[in-house]
Amino acid sequence: MNLFEALEWSQWKNLAMEIKVQVISQVLMYFVSPLKQVSDVEYCEFELSGVKCQTFECSVDGERFVLVPGNKEAILGWDLGMHGVTTPYEVEKIKRTPYFEQLQMSYQLQTLxxxxxxxxxxxxxxxxxAIPPMLVQKEALPTGTTYIGEFNTITGEFVGNVAQFSPIEQTFRASFKQPTSFEESLTWRLAPEIFVEDAFYAILDPATxxxxxxxxxxxxxxxxxxQTQADVFDLLTEDQWEYINGGGTRKLFRWGNESDSLSENQSHHKMLQENMFGLLxxxxxxxxxVTDSNRLKLEKMEPTGLPLFDNLPLSSYYRxxxxxxxxDKLLPSDFLYRKAIVIRSE
Structure with missing residues (x-):
């Protein structure tokens, strides 16, 4: 069995761990640029809705990547409509956003x-x-950005790449303003994002x-x-994106066919967690x-309260x-991208 046969998912899941260790060593040696620093290689098991994959995570220049086995006969796309999917709630009980109104004019959305x-x-x-094996970035980044670290709003300390932070520190700290009076502090909230074009982009983690x-x-x-190619990475094609999201399973969503509301329930937990390949x-x-073409995944939209309508953009096959x-200008507040290293035999 050669390297590419071993990386076919039907073969990969049956390999002994010792063989998998040899395979990941070859992948990192021959397919990752020698200019990149590889570190923190870990053997992990991921599971979502009964689909399991034992694979490897590693850091490439400080960013986490996951080895995704390939599949020469992956079934992608959807033509089953509502088959097996949770029935939508009544349309009359929702928030009628402009986006919803526009689509309802075309589709009515009254009957099954x-x-x-x-x-x-x-x-x-x-x-x-046919989907090739890949090293895929674990979590998508805002477009045009490079992660450099975290800024603690309580202590005012930065942890990360200081050399990258220094040129923008003064501008960032000027953008990050604390309340100057007691009255201001009563209504003051941290901005969810701070953006200075062609300088920096910051996203708040409310938990920390x-x-x-x-x-x-x-x-x-x-x-x-x-830029991605110059950095020795690939942008995912639409086929590759759909595969890494849903694993080629015949389910509308990577977690199954439930379209429950985004509340504290089992479906919500599955939406948030790593999928069967360890990706977020x-x-x-x-x-x-963004994909390598003009086809976009996910959606920027105001929620309506109708679970199936709101969650359909999270489908593995949504366009x-x-x-x-x-x-088109790809502002980081509007677009994400995900890097990959495609393991090609040619």
Missing amino acids: EDWDIFINESTSSLRKV EAYRLYRQQTCNLQELRK FDISRTRWE SRKILSEE
Whole structure:
């Protein structure tokens, strides 16, 4: 069995750990640029809704990547409409956002047949494709950014790449303003994000009250593609994105066919957790995720309170109706991207 046969998922899941260790060693030796620093290689087991994968995580220049086995006969796309999917709530009981109103004009969304058509036309077509094995970034980044560290809003301390932080420190600290009076402190809240174009982008973690801080350079799709390739990575194709999200399982969502509301329930926990490949996906519906083409995944939309409508953009096979042009500006507040190293035999 050669390296590429071993990395086929049907073979990979049956390999002894000793063989898998040999395989990951070859992958890191021959497919990761020698200019990259690889560290913290870990053997992990991931599971989501009964689908398990034992694989490796590692850091490449400080960013976490996961080895995703390939599948030469992956079934992607969706043409089953509402089959097996939780029945939607009554449309009359929701918040009628402009986006919802626009789609309801086309699809009505009153009967199950309406929903069948809507779901099928909101997802990619059913197809069989060959997916190569890949090292995939565990969590997508805002477009045009490089993660440099965390800024603690309580202590005012920065932990991370100090050399990258120093040129933007003064501007960032000026943007991060504390209340100056007791009256201000009563209503003052930390900004969920701070953005200075072509300088930095910061996202607040409400749980820790720390900002994740990124250096930022505005780009379009063509420039993002070139930058990613120059950094010896790939952007995922639409096929590859759908596969790493749902593993080719015949379920509308990576966690199953439940479309429950985003509340503290079992489905919500599954949405948040790592999937069967150990990857994390944004569920905020505040950004699109970019692929190598003009096809966007996820969605930027205001929630309506109708679970199936709100959660459909989280489907493994969802296609945004927004078509990206090569020249569109990819602001980090609107778009995410995910790097990969595709393990090709040629």
